[in-house]
Amino acid sequence: MACEEAMQTEELEKTLTEEEEKTAKDYYFKSYSHFGIHEEMLKDYVRTDTYRRSILQNTHLFKDKVVLDLGCGTGILSMFAAEAGAKRVIGVDMADIADVAKEIVKENGFSEDKILIIKGKVEEVVLPVDHVDIIISEWMGYFLLYESMLDCVLFARDKWLSPNGMLFPDVARLYVCAIEDETYRREKVNFWDDVYGYKMSAIKAMAMTEPLVDIVPAKQIISDTKCILELDLYTCKKEDLDFTSNFELTMNRQDFAHGLTAFFDVQFSKCHIPTGFTTAPFGEHTHWKHTVFYLDEPIRAIPNSKVYGSISVQKHPKNPRDLVIELTTESPDSNQARQTRRYLMR
Numbered sequence: 001m002a003c004e005e006a007m008q009t010e011e012l013e014k015t016l017t018e019e020e021e022k023t024a025k026d027y028y029f030k031s032y033s034h035f036g037i038h039e040e041m042l043k044d045y046v047r048t049d050t051y052r053r054s055i056l057q058n059t060h061l062f063k064d065k066v067v068l069d070l071g072c073g074t075g076i077l078s079m080f081a082a083e084a085g086a087k088r089v090i091g092v093d094m095a096d097i098a099d100v101a102k103e104i105v106k107e108n109g110f111s112e113d114k115i116l117i118i119k120g121k122v123e124e125v126v127l128p129v130d131h132v133d134i135i136i137s138e139w140m141g142y143f144l145l146y147e148s149m150l151d152c153v154l155f156a157r158d159k160w161l162s163p164n165g166m167l168f169p170d171v172a173r174l175y176v177c178a179i180e181d182e183t184y185r186r187e188k189v190n191f192w193d194d195v196y197g198y199k200m201s202a203i204k205a206m207a208m209t210e211p212l213v214d215i216v217p218a219k220q221i222i223s224d225t226k227c228i229l230e231l232d233l234y235t236c237k238k239e240d241l242d243f244t245s246n247f248e249l250t251m252n253r254q255d256f257a258h259g260l261t262a263f264f265d266v267q268f269s270k271c272h273i274p275t276g277f278t279t280a281p282f283g284e285h286t287h288w289k290h291t292v293f294y295l296d297e298p299i300r301a302i303p304n305s306k307v308y309g310s311i312s313v314q315k316h317p318k319n320p321r322d323l324v325i326e327l328t329t330e331s332p333d334s335n336q337a338r339q340t341r342r343y344l345m346r
């Protein structure tokens, strides 16, 4: 086994001790306890305004309904739902921000009868109702599935959503496309080949193993895009979130593909007019940015040449909020050998 491959495997197979596992979980909710992360999300206008429109332009759906706001954070979506005429909104969040949300809803004139904030894990809390009519949740992580919060939405759906209940959003899709990224790859990966004259191959291997989350300018996309996962939130199961997808990309210019980038979109399909947003490089930027998987060997692309790929996404066995992603690509059109790499998103 080549040295780099061995390091890849070792990195991925490292299992967390119980203590580390607990720390990872604590860290997750701790990160949502500080107002900074909520400020970043609230200032993401694409995100927050789409949720606002999906709720406030659809008061006919919310009027007199019981709404669960799963992972309510500051309570912003709870307040939209109450303003849209919901009979009662129940906001649940495990992070300390829930204590602040209680103050926020009060400050804005909502009584506990209108918006009840419960601090706790959705898997453990007791709701004051047996069923809810609508579940709203902003659960999407980087690469859509990172953080695995969708599992909690599915848990809540199966436990509390009434038979004709609605989910906001209710459709999510994940896509990939090929990108040219020589400059950035050099800056982020090849940098470790020569650091003031010293080699730091161990860090280079780590940099290759972790997908990079950053903005990819649309002009760097050199192929069409393919959907690798489509989720109907009414019917999907937890098991569907670990998946393998085969795809075929068609290159649209002569260049080198240094990696693939992934992005997602979500839809609120019950709305009166189509409502949703995309995190694609060719859309407005969002705080989710784009997720880049660098290839070991850049692929020579010519117009209409094909790259055949396979991507498999699994939750990390010890810390399910992390993802293990395996990507295989080959391009017979440019005599490019098959290459496979495992990535760890943490």
Ligand SMILES: C[S@@+](CC[C@H](N)C(=O)[O-])C[C@H]1O[C@@H](n2cnc3c(N)ncnc32)[C@H](O)[C@@H]1O
Pocket (backbone or CB within 6 Å): 029, 032, 038, 041, 042, 070, 071, 072, 073, 074, 075, 076, 077, 092, 093, 094, 095, 097, 120, 121, 122, 123, 137, 138, 139, 140, 149, 152
């Ligand atoms: C992405 S934030 C969204 C916050 C807010 N809804 C908004 O749109 O601004 C997700 C929130 O869900 C909470 N959360 C994640 N998993 C949870 C769980 N299992 N139980 C309760 N809260 C959870 C996090 O603490 C975090 O505050």
